[in-house]
Amino acid sequence: MTAILKTRDVHLSYAKQETLHGVNLDFDDHSITALIGPSGCGKSTFLRCLNRMNDLIPKTTVTGSFQFHGKDIYAPTTNLVELRKQIGMVFQQPNPFPFSVYENVTYGLKLAGHTNRHYLDEQVERALKQAAVWDETKDALNKNAMSFSGGQQQRICIARLLAVQPDIILLDEPTSALDPISSAQIETTLLALKKTYCIIIVTHNLQQASRIADRTAFMLNGNLIEDDLTSKMFTKPANQATSDYLNGKFG
Amino acid sequence: MDEIQKKLTAPSKASREDVTGRIISYTCIAAIIILVISILYFITSRGIATFTTNHVSLWQFLSGKEWNPGTLNAKGQPQVGALPMIVTSFSVTILAALVATPFAIAVALFMTDIAPKNGAKFLQPVIELLVGIPSVVYGFIGLTVVVPFIRHLFGGTGSGILAGTIVLFVMVLPTITSLSVDALRAVPTYFRSASLALGATRFQTIYKVLLRAAMPRLLTAVIFGMARAFGEALAVQMVIGNAVLMPRNLVTPTSTLTSQLTTNIGNTIMGTLPNNALWSLALILLLMSLVFNLLIRCIGKRGEIKS
Numbered sequence: 001m002t003a004i005l006k007t008r009d010v011h012l013s014y015a016k017q018e019t020l021h022g023v024n025l026d027f028d029d030h031s032i033t034a035l036i037g038p039s040g041c042g043k044s045t046f047l048r049c050l051n052r053m054n055d056l057i058p059k060t061t062v063t064g065s066f067q068f069h070g071k072d073i074y075a076p077t078t079n080l081v082e083l084r085k086q087i088g089m090v091f092q093q094p095n096p097f098p099f100s101v102y103e104n105v106t107y108g109l110k111l112a113g114h115t116n117r118h119y120l121d122e123q124v125e126r127a128l129k130q131a132a133v134w135d136e137t138k139d140a141l142n143k144n145a146m147s148f149s150g151g152q153q154q155r156i157c158i159a160r161l162l163a164v165q166p167d168i169i170l171l172d173e174p175t176s177a178l179d180p181i182s183s184a185q186i187e188t189t190l191l192a193l194k195k196t197y198c199i200i201i202v203t204h205n206l207q208q209a210s211r212i213a214d215r216t217a218f219m220l221n222g223n224l225i226e227d228d229l230t231s232k233m234f235t236k237p238a239n240q241a242t243s244d245y246l247n248g249k250f251g
Numbered sequence: 252m253d254e255i256q257k258k259l260t261a262p263s264k265a266s267r268e269d270v271t272g273r274i275i276s277y278t279c280i281a282a283i284i285i286l287v288i289s290i291l292y293f294i295t296s297r298g299i300a301t302f303t304t305n306h307v308s309l310w311q312f313l314s315g316k317e318w319n320p321g322t323l324n325a326k327g328q329p330q331v332g333a334l335p336m337i338v339t340s341f342s343v344t345i346l347a348a349l350v351a352t353p354f355a356i357a358v359a360l361f362m363t364d365i366a367p368k369n370g371a372k373f374l375q376p377v378i379e380l381l382v383g384i385p386s387v388v389y390g391f392i393g394l395t396v397v398v399p400f401i402r403h404l405f406g407g408t409g410s411g412i413l414a415g416t417i418v419l420f421v422m423v424l425p426t427i428t429s430l431s432v433d434a435l436r437a438v439p440t441y442f443r444s445a446s447l448a449l450g451a452t453r454f455q456t457i458y459k460v461l462l463r464a465a466m467p468r469l470l471t472a473v474i475f476g477m478a479r480a481f482g483e484a485l486a487v488q489m490v491i492g493n494a495v496l497m498p499r500n501l502v503t504p505t506s507t508l509t510s511q512l513t514t515n516i517g518n519t520i521m522g523t524l525p526n527n528a529l530w531s532l533a534l535i536l537l538l539m540s541l542v543f544n545l546l547i548r549c550i551g552k553r554g555e556i557k558s
């Protein structure tokens with residue numbers, strides 16, 4: 001396994017308060033890494049560092065190194081727009097644009113300047129198939145994406161991201177607003193996608209982490225406590241705090 | 252047992268208050284409904300008197316270009332052609348909205364997305380101030396600044412559609428801006444994050460997602476602005492020239508429906524044709540405000556389904 005993204009000594013402060021106190025974490029290509037930890041420990045914060053979505057929050061300072069394909073994503077020369085195309089994000093709440101499915105999925109491609117209708121059609125089909133919503137949407141590509149169910153909307157959002165062929169997919173609790181069946185479908189989708197992508201997922205659902213993640217990282221109060229193979233972490237955690245958390249003693 | 256039953260069925264203080272409250276609010280509603288109906292009835296009955304009592308044909312009224320209700324023309328017909336005023340009213344309204352909308356949306360975007368903190372802090376009071384200035388003041392500024400300036404540039408009197416448009420532009424700007432701000436704020440922030448996370452720049456996010464998602468409500472804002480421009484009387488009257496003539500270009504004196512009403516309603520005698528003809532103009536204004544209302548409702552409904 002090769003680490004596609006390496007973070008070292010990541011510190012982040014919102015306004016005055018330091019929220020991340022030095023996180024070191026590597027992410028492998030073609031694998032799923034789960035970030036777990038109690039509420040408020042900084043999982044979303046860390047995830048948002050990875051595609052610089054924290055830049056949008058005023059007075060936020062980030063230090064540390066983020067090597068993506070050997071280049072620092074916080075380097076002044078980094079093209080943010082390109083970066084976000086390569087490291088895409090799926091949010092907790094399904095957030096399709098209030099446009100048609102087709103327009104949603106082609107949004108990123110059109111931003112990148114693709115206008116060839118034939119190419120767009122192809123990519124829409126590929127992305128929707130990869131996200132496992134093709135069957136539900138293929139006859140309704142012109143229907144408003146908001147009129148689908150929550151789970152379908154979330155998979156449309158995943159398709160919207162896959163259309164731009166990112167390297168890394170960040171997901172922040174993508175199933176927490178969904179019912180168990182939709183969640184299971186998303187999990188299946190993610191397992192299929194890991195063959196092609198590096199997937200990093202924040203989840204509160206420990207079963208979900210154990211079902212789909214190759215590696216799991218446990219965070220607590222802005223620190224990375226432990227990261228390891230999921231199978232090892234869930235059976236023989238190295239750290240007492242991890243063990244307590246996995247056994248539901250807190251969080 | 253009987254004791255409890257009595258207590259339960261006897262009217263308590265609270266339930267009596269409830270009844271009183273309801274009676275008061277229904278009375279108020281009834282009073283207002285009666286008021287609205289009588290206003291509608293009054294304007295309509297007066298407005299159609301031109302056609303029923305004075306036997307002016309509707310077509311002549313809407314398409315005639317001569318407005319001189321006191322005198323008869325060569326054929327012995329009264330001269331009540333309202334077309335110049337209708338054209339002028341629509342011209343100033345549409346032009347003012349066309350000019351004001353880009354400015355209003357730009358300012359609104361500045362307040363909601365480009366500089367949400369300082370922009371809103373500084374511009375909100377400015378907009379509120381602009382709304383609060385009485386229209387006579389706008390008219391006065393128009394008369395002392397805009398009209399001479401146009402006279403200087405284009406010759407003539409300086410009054411006309413151009414002067415009216417400029418004054419109305421300033422007057423509808425705050426209306427359209429504050430409604431546009433509401434429209435843009437109503438677009439959930441997660442659309443913005445979704446777009447940015449897909450690699451869109453802020454500008455792309457604004458024109459590909461934000462403006463599009465807010466479009467129905469932005470249109471509503473523009474129509475509200477148009478309704479205000481269409482109905483504005485005093486400020487327009489001061490700069491439009493008040494000659495009921497077909498406008499030949501943007502700088503010839505002309506007259507809107509409202510300015511004609513304010514200028515002449517005090518100079519006519521109830522029940523005579525000149526008075527009735529003015530009521531007919533008022534009826535047109537009423538119908539137009541109805542149309543604006545319907546438009547706003549239709550667009551609002553469509554917007555709701557979308558988002």
Ligand SMILES: Nc1ncnc2c1ncn2[C@@H]1O[C@H](COP(=O)(O)OP(=O)(O)OP(=O)(O)O)[C@@H](O)[C@H]1O
Pocket residue numbers: 014015019037038039040041042043044045046057
């Ligand atoms: N925009 C912000 N401005 C200031 N502080 C923030 C901001 N976002 C998060 N925080 C703070 O940073 C800390 C970590 O938040 P974060 O959202 O990363 O937690 P989390 O692990 O994702 O929690 P959850 O599981 O509830 O989503 C919290 O104490 C939170 O209050």
Ligand SMILES: [Mg+2]
Pocket residue numbers: 043044045172
């Ligand atoms: Mg979170």
